[in-house]
Amino acid sequence: xxxxxxxxxxxxxxxxxxxxxxxxxxxxxxxxxxxxxxxxxxxxxxxxxxxxxxxxxxxxxxxxxxxxxxxxxxxxxxxxxxxxxxxxxxxxxxxxxxxxxxxxxxxxxxxxxxxxxxxxxxxxxxxxxxxxxxxxxxxxxxxxxxxxx
Ligand SMILES: Nc1ncnc2c1ncn2[C@@H]1O[C@H](COP(=O)(O)OP(=O)(O)O)[C@@H](O)[C@H]1O
Ligand SMILES: [Mg+2]
Numbered sequence: 001x002x003x004x005x006x007x008x009x010x011x012x013x014x015x016x017x018x019x020x021x022x023x024x025x026x027x028x029x030x031x032x033x034x035x036x037x038x039x040x041x042x043x044x045x046x047x048x049x050x051x052x053x054x055x056x057x058x059x060x061x062x063x064x065x066x067x068x069x070x071x072x073x074x075x076x077x078x079x080x081x082x083x084x085x086x087x088x089x090x091x092x093x094x095x096x097x098x099x100x101x102x103x104x105x106x107x108x109x110x111x112x113x114x115x116x117x118x119x120x121x122x123x124x125x126x127x128x129x130x131x132x133x134x135x136x137x138x139x140x141x142x143x144x145x146x147x148x149x
Contacts, residue, residue, distance in 0.1 A: 004032040007105040009096045009130070011038065012068030016111040018143035020072050023109035024079050026139070032106070033082035036072035037099055038065035039092040062087065093129035105136055112142040119146050 008023045010016050020036075027034050040061040069085035076083035088095050100108055108130060112123040123131075123140065131138050 002032075003027075003030040003106045005103065005105045005107075006030075006032050006034045007037060007096070007100055007103065007108045008034055008072055009037045009039070009092070009108065009110050009126070010068045010072055011092075011114040011126075012064055012071065013111070013113075013115040013117065015113045015115075015117050015143045015146055016068075017071065018145070019109055019111040019139075019141040020075060022139065022141045023072075024075050024081055026107070026109065027076070027081040028079055033084070034072065034076050035084045035086060035099075035103065035105070036069040036076075037086045037088065037096060038068040039095045040065055040087060040089045041092050042089070043091070092126045093133075096126070096130055097133055100130075100134055100136055107137045107139060108134055109139045109141065112140050113146055117146070 003026055006023055006027050008020060010020060023034055042057055045057045065087040073083045073085055110127055110130060112127055114124050114126065116124055127140055
């Protein structure tokens with residue numbers, strides 16, 4: 001088994017940071033390269049009570065995305081791991097699965113929970129869809145924060 005190409009989907013949430021750390025440790029072990037992927041999900045604001053004309057949805061998501069992949073990049077650089085950052089528009093699970101296939105990744109590393117983070121749930125819907133449909137191995141890491149709750 002060699003895990004040279006590692007895909008790390010991230011929503012920038014606290015619960016995802018543990019998975020990010022594990023992905024970088026894996027890259028250090030395998031001498032692999034990490035791609036951090038944030039999917040800009042505009043549907044988040046579909047039922048927003050705020051006037052969507054006032055808040056700039058795209059700017060907000062882009063900022064969050066840059067923070068999310070930037071966090072991975074910072075950690076990777078500190079560990080001497082090769083890093084690439086990607087921000088893509090769309091439905092998170094779909095985009096992650098497409099990227100995993102088109103980029104021929106060896107493994108996907110992600111959190112069990114993300115921004116919604118309902119700890120009653122074993123995992124969120126994005127994690128569930130990736131595990132069910134990915135053609136490559138998936139490592140799902142549960143944050144100690146979620147274990148405590
Ligand atoms: N918009 C997104 N872009 C990239 N990865 C995401 C996105 N949303 C979720 N993920 C990935 O899926 C994992 C689980 O999140 P999710 O299934 O959305 O749970 P929750 O319902 O708690 O938000 C996250 O740790 C992250 O790795
Ligand atoms: Mg989510």
